[in-house]
Amino acid sequence: MNSTPMENRKAAYNTDLFSFLTASPTAFHAVHEMSRRLNDKGFTRLEENNIWAPTPGSYYVIRDGAALLAFTLGSEESSEQGFRAVAAHTDSPALQVKPQPELSGCGCRRLGVEVYGGAILSSWFDRDLSLAGRIAVRLQSSPTSKLFLIHFDTPLLSLPSLAIHLNRDNTEKLNRQQELPPIMMEAGEKTPDFSTILITRLRELYPQVDFEHCELTAFDLFCHDLTPPCLSGLQGEFIHAGRLDNLLSCHAGITAITGPDRSRNTLLYCSNHEETGSLSISGAQGNFLSSVLSRILPDPVSRSSALASSFCISLDNAHATHPNYPEKSDSGHEIRLNKGPVLKYNASQRYATSAATAAIFCDICHDADIKPQKFVMRSDMPCGSTVGPMTAAALGIRTVDVGAASLAMHSIREMTGSSDPLLCFRSLTSFFTGDFHFV
Structure with missing residues (x-):
């Protein structure tokens, strides 16, 4: 059977998404991969510690290695037009390695970890785990430590479940201090310490750097699953992968903003630490976005006018209705995989969607021949949130909360429909290029 053009487009898009996910085991690697793609598409990197006044063109800025802001000053619009x-x-939920992590006992060397974000901890057991992140090293040739990305691309860690014979009640409650340290190696007289293992890996990754007599000074390291993304289902209807929340959205954003049409003013803001509350130098409660906007538009009146003419899509994965637990969802708002982006509503403004902003997004989807779904949490259950409300409140920019439908959110291995990533991308392309008015 011959494939249709749309099926071919979906397959090519998902192949690129899988490459992006594989290259992005941590937020630091995701930003590195996004910057590589931006460079390939002609974007110019700007440094925050330099003075710059960008003219029409495409640019990006990185803060603290894990947050990125890309923007195009369109050829047919002024900055004041918004x-x-x-x-x-x-970022995604994970196990983060402690500063002094080495633990020994029962002939094994383990790593002490903290839980980063709202991880489904049971999903981390009995998997092929590895380490990735960034490391600060003081080289012999420099008095100042330098940062390096690091990634072990082979199985390095394991977190074995306790046998059912020793845990008859099979409780799901875990002691995070005692039961989560993954096993790294056998302990013995010749077992290298953790810093030696890291420096050895750096030598493999950066053969051009002289690490002789260097000193490891600090690191931000995370455990992650090595299982690659894949399609499943009889006809490849589903996607299984780690970190879909929210790298699926980052990928859609970076692919849309690097498109060939650069006539409009567009902006992509990928912040860090959303899973822990966003209160950080690189989080959405920080000043990264407002700082960059104030440099694009130094005049406060012009900036306020531009923001009043702007519109923001907060793109973060949405809950699909689970077929095994339909009672956990609102019966009047069934959300299905492969049925289009999901508009997210909440009366307490945990999502930023209003009738006005939802209508604009529906117009965007109509232009792209997409029909959005509508989600609301059960009234007797607490609702999560996104960077949408804090961005809207801080900047006074009208915002809508949207996301790709997904299952197993915050598991080490999440699930979405194989059509959903492309549908999100198509809605963003329509948004970036269509003839819409936001006032």
Whole structure:
């Protein structure tokens, strides 16, 4: 059977998404991969510690290695006419390695870890785990430590479940201090310490750097699953992968903003630390976005006018209705995989969607021949949130909360429909290029 053009387009898009996910085991790697793609598409990197006044063109800025802001000053619009903005986040729930992590006992060396974000901890057991992140090293040739990305691309860690014979009640409650340290190696007289293992890996990754007599000074390291993304289902209807929340959105945003049409003012803001509250130098409660906007538009009156003419899509994965637990969802708002982007509503403004902003997004989807779904949490259950409300409140920019439908959110291995990533991308392309008015 011959494939249709749309099926071919979906397959090519998902192949590129899988490459992006594989290259992005941490937020630091995701930003590195996004910057590589931006460079390839002609974007110019700007440094925050330099003075710059960008003219029409495409640019990007990185803060603290894990947050990225890309923007195009359109060829047919002035900055004062506002921006079409997309907000997402680069981080995902994980196990973060402690500063002095080495633990020994029962003939094994383990790593002490903290839980980063709202991880489904049971999903981390009995998997092929590895380490990735960034490391600060003081080289012999420099008095100042330098940062390096690091990634072990082979199985390095394991977190074995306790046998059912020793845990008859099979409780799901875990002691995070005692039961989560993954096993790294056998302990013995010749077992290298953790810093030696890291420096050895750096030598493999950066053969051009002289690490002789260097000193490891600090690190931000995370455990992650090595299982690659894949399609499943009889006809490849589903996607299984780690970190879909929210790298699926980052990928859609970076692919849309690097498109060939650069006539409009567009902006992509990928912040860090959303999973822990966003209160950080690189989080959405920080000043990264407002700082960059104030440099694009130094005049406060012009900036306020531009923001009042702007519109933001907060793109973060949405809950699909689970077929095994339909009672956990609102019966009047069934959300299905492969049925289009999901508009997210909440009366307490945990999502930023209003009738006005939802109508604009529906117009965007109509232009792209997409029909959005509508989600609301059960009234007797607490609702999560996104960077949308804080971005809207801080900047006074009208915002809508949207996301790709997904299952197993915050598991080490999440699930979405194989059509959903492309549908999100198509809605963003329509948003960035269509003839819409936001006032």
